[in-house]
Amino acid sequence: xxxxxxxxxxxxxxxxxxxxxxxxxxxxxxxxxxxxxxxxxxxxxxxxxxxxxxxxxxxxxxxxxxxxxxxxxxxxxxxxxxxxxxxxxxxxxxxxxxxxxxxxxxxxxxxxxxxxxxxxxxxxxxxxxxxxxxxxxxxxxxxxxxxxxxxxxxxxxxxxxxxxxxxxxxxxxxxxxxxxxxxxxxxxxxxxxxxxxxxxxxxxxxxxxxxxxxxxxxxxxxxxxxxxxxxxxxxxxxxxxxxxxxxxxxxxxxxxxxxxxxxxxxxxxxxxxxxxxxxxxxxxxxxxxxxxxxxxxxxxxxxxxxxxxxxxxxxxxxxxxxxxxxxxxxxxxxxxxxxxxxxxxxxxxxxxxxxxxxxxxxxxxxxxxxxxxxxxxxxxxxxxxxxxx
Numbered sequence: 001x002x003x004x005x006x007x008x009x010x011x012x013x014x015x016x017x018x019x020x021x022x023x024x025x026x027x028x029x030x031x032x033x034x035x036x037x038x039x040x041x042x043x044x045x046x047x048x049x050x051x052x053x054x055x056x057x058x059x060x061x062x063x064x065x066x067x068x069x070x071x072x073x074x075x076x077x078x079x080x081x082x083x084x085x086x087x088x089x090x091x092x093x094x095x096x097x098x099x100x101x102x103x104x105x106x107x108x109x110x111x112x113x114x115x116x117x118x119x120x121x122x123x124x125x126x127x128x129x130x131x132x133x134x135x136x137x138x139x140x141x142x143x144x145x146x147x148x149x150x151x152x153x154x155x156x157x158x159x160x161x162x163x164x165x166x167x168x169x170x171x172x173x174x175x176x177x178x179x180x181x182x183x184x185x186x187x188x189x190x191x192x193x194x195x196x197x198x199x200x201x202x203x204x205x206x207x208x209x210x211x212x213x214x215x216x217x218x219x220x221x222x223x224x225x226x227x228x229x230x231x232x233x234x235x236x237x238x239x240x241x242x243x244x245x246x247x248x249x250x251x252x253x254x255x256x257x258x259x260x261x262x263x264x265x266x267x268x269x270x271x272x273x274x275x276x277x278x279x280x281x282x283x284x285x286x287x288x289x290x291x292x293x294x295x296x297x298x299x300x301x302x303x304x305x306x307x308x309x310x311x312x313x314x315x316x317x318x319x320x321x322x323x324x325x326x327x328x329x330x331x332x333x334x335x336x337x338x339x340x341x342x343x344x345x346x347x348x349x350x351x352x353x354x355x356x357x358x359x360x361x362x363x364x365x366x367x368x369x370x371x372x373x374x375x376x377x378x379x380x381x382x383x384x385x386x387x388x389x
Contacts, residue, residue, distance in 0.1 A: 002040075003043065006040065006043045006044070010043070010044055010045070010049075012024075013025055013040060013044075014049075014050060014051075016053075016055070016056075020057070021055070021056070021057035022056075022057060022058060023056075024040070025037060025040065025041075025051070025060050026056065026057075026058050026059075026060055026063060028040070029058075029060055029063035029064050029067065029069075030058060030063055032067055034067070034069055034072065037064075037072070038072065041075070041076075041079075046079055046080070049080065051076070051080050051082060052082065057089070058088075058089050059085055059088055059089070060076065060082075061073060061076050061077070061082045061084070061085075061094075062084075062085060062088035062089070062092070062094070062097070064076065065094060065097035065098075065101075066088075066090070066097060068101045070101065070103050070104075070107075073094075073097075074107065083112065084113070084117070086117075086120070087120065087122070090122055090123060091121070091122035091123040091124075092120075092122045093113075093117055093120050093128075094108075095113060095117060095118065095120070095128040096120070096122055096126070096127075096128050096131060098128070098140075099128045099129075099131035099132045099135065099137065099140055100131050100135070102135060102137055102140075105139065105140060105143055110143065110147060113147075115147075115148045115149075118144060118147055118148060118149040118150075119149060119150045119153060121153065121155070124155055124156055125154065125155030125156040125157075126155050127149065127150070127153050127155075127161070128140075128144060128149065129141065129144045129145075129149045129150075129151060129153075129161045130153075130155055130159070130160075130161050130164055132144060132161070133161035133162070133164045133165040133168075133170070133173050133177070134164045134165075134168060136165075136168065136170045136172075136173060138172055138173065138176060141161070141173065141176060141177070142176070145180055151177055151180065151181055152181070152183070152185065152186075154186070154188075156189075157188055157189050157190075158186075158187065158188035158189035158190070159188050160177075160185050160186070161173075161177055162174060162177035162178060162181065162185050162194055163185065163188055163192075163194060163197055165177060166194055166197035166198050167197050174194070174198065178194070189231075190230055190231040190232075191229065191230040191231040192230040192231070193230075193236075195236045196230050196234070196236055196239055198248070199236045199239035199240045199243065199245065199248050199252075200239050200242075200243045229261075229263075232263055232264050232265075233262070233263035233264040233265075234263045235252075235257055235258070235261045235263075235269075236248070236252050236257060237249070237252045237253070237257040237258070237259070237261065237269045238261070238263055238267070238269050238272055240252055241269045241272040241273045241276065241278075241281055241285075242272050242275075242276065244276055244278055244281075246278075246280065246281070249281060249284065250284070253284065253285075253288050259285050259288045259289050259290040260289065260290055260291055260294065262294070262296075265296055265297050266294075266295065266296035266297040266298075267296050268290060268291070268294050268296075268302070269285055269290060270282065270285045270286070270290040270291070270292065270294065270302045271294065271296055271300075271302050271305050273285055273302075273314070274302040274303070274305040274306035274309070274311060274314045274318070275305050275306075275309050275311075276309075276311075277306070277309060277311030277313060277314050278314075279311075279313040279314055279316070279317045282302075282306075282314045282317045282318065283317050283321075286317070286318075286321050290302075292318060292321060292322070292342070293338060293342065301342055301345070301346070302318060303315065303318045303342055303343075303346045304345060304346055304349055306318060306346075306358075307346045307349050307350045307353065307355055307358045307362075308349060308353060310353075310355050310357070310358060312357050312358060312361065315346075315358055315361055315362070316361065319343075319361065319362075319365045322339050322342070322343075322365075323365075325339075340366070340367075340368075343362055343365055343366060343367035343368075344367050344368055344369050346358075346362055346367065347359060347362040347363065347367035347368070347369040348369045348374070350362055351369065351371050351374050352374060
């Protein structure tokens, strides 16, 4: 029956439903029925068809592109000469979809796209280059840059393609985009610089190596502010400690980031190191002058944080540092009182949290607290979460 209708009056497939504002072709494309759509198109004439109307809610070519039907897109472009819209139902042109699905660029004629098409931004502010960076497509990035795409455009989050490459931990993309950039890439809406985003990379399957020192120098040469803070008041040093990056931690300390900088929650890099429990980072920060007496917004010292997280190795380093300070000659009454106060408060927290190993180590260091006086269990979280009793 359908074949007979197509043979006798194929224009029926172009009748628009008043409720959905879609014709039959758009309907099948919208609901992902590729075989049915192909069956109909194979039975339509090559010329004299109105496949695109000004009142269409959805464009057939772009619906097929959004479904990742590359062969169908090529068929429509070749057989019916359909070209990319300036923007579709998602604010995208065909280049956005090509980058989204990682299609073979050699099968498309990029010469028909203007510079404004290359830099077109969708509803989220993403350009084709943003999408290529997010999908780790180095060939696409190279083609777009050579064709004149702007690497400095920001999406609605204030992210450039380089920021997105850093966010997904794509070293090659960051290196390429910073190599081809000639000015500072700026900050995101959260206040993060490219260095902030690089600092949160983690080792493993996502990234096996961090930026080499040459690349870090290049970022600084481009004007990156290594002393900048993000929307939470964190420096790059905070982030490299939080995400356990020994390489970056050493680099940021070497170039002069303050070991006693505090974020919006009063957390210093040393607080964060005691939270993660990397004893080497705790030692390194102490040697660079980080204050073991610093208090966060909940009046917790780094030692308190280490106890709360049950990071016994960090506790060991802090106690050893306190003992070392005493041996250096810091034996004034006020100094020793501060040490005792730190130990006593940490022991109190250890009892409240039920941290037996931490309690034993603190007692051996001289901490004194009457356990029998503790009648409530205290719940405490460092950082933005409040404490309750």
